[in-house]
Amino acid sequence: DQQVKQNSPSLSVQEGRISILNCDYTNSMFDYFLWYKKYPAEGPTFLISISSIKDKNEDGRFTVFLNKSAKHLSLHIVPSQPGDSAVYFCAAKGLAGSARQLTFGSGTQLTVLP
Amino acid sequence: DTEVTQTPKHLVMGMTNKKSLKCEQHMGHRAMYWYKQKAKKPPELMFVYSYEKLSINESVPSRFSPECPNSSLLNLHLHALQPEDSALYLCASSQDIDRVNQPQHFGDGTRLSIL
Numbered sequence: 352d353q354q355v356k357q358n359s360p361s362l363s364v365q366e367g368r369i370s371i372l373n374c375d376y377t378n379s380m381f382d383y384f385l386w387y388k389k390y391p392a393e394g395p396t397f398l399i400s401i402s403s404i405k406d407k408n409e410d411g412r413f414t415v416f417l418n419k420s421a422k423h424l425s426l427h428i429v430p431s432q433p434g435d436s437a438v439y440f441c442a443a444k445g446l447a448g449s450a451r452q453l454t455f456g457s458g459t460q461l462t463v464l465p
Numbered sequence: 466d467t468e469v470t471q472t473p474k475h476l477v478m479g480m481t482n483k484k485s486l487k488c489e490q491h492m493g494h495r496a497m498y499w500y501k502q503k504a505k506k507p508p509e510l511m512f513v514y515s516y517e518k519l520s521i522n523e524s525v526p527s528r529f530s531p532e533c534p535n536s537s538l539l540n541l542h543l544h545a546l547q548p549e550d551s552a553l554y555l556c557a558s559s560q561d562i563d564r565v566n567q568p569q570h571f572g573d574g575t576r577l578s579i580l
Contacts, residue, residue: 382565383565383566385568387571392573392576393573393574394469394471394555394557394571394572394573394574395508395555395571396571397568397569397570397571400566400568402566440507440508444565445565446563446565451562452510452513452521453510453569455507455508456507457506457507458505458506458507
């Protein structure tokens, strides 16, 4: 039972345009959401996070949006750069029960074309 | 640069060998984790240590044996592994397992191949 889902295995975007990566979750106990970026032969790198008390968090070119009622979050990258090409994992956690450990989505491979 | 250091980066071993993976962090974090990641899959949690004590074992086979000698170090001892254990093994740390709003920071992993 996948509690965190990334339904798009891959996404291609032109350099300079916006990249939008999506993530859905089912466990209502989740209240902290993260995005990690992973290059081949490296570990996941923490990118940005959002607490459930917010609906938006911005850090430079990266913005994460959270829609709690829809159990949906998205990562916007503007403008996209070729160096952003990587696998992006959405992850979630909460304080109690099955939500206590970090749960990852299956990842989306982003390719930014020059 | 990653603040979680894992050694070795690559390891090839036979099914009868004994080897250890090492992980070190100097961020003062009190929670440390082992994950296993297969190709094109998300990381899967194996073990969690909190304040140097084993807190969670996700039903991992006994051929994997974790050890936390001190708050900065985490080892994973390997013995009699199977070919299906070939994967990327990731170590991570966070401030505290009970703090929700804190990210885990990952090392670059050890790529393990079992012959």
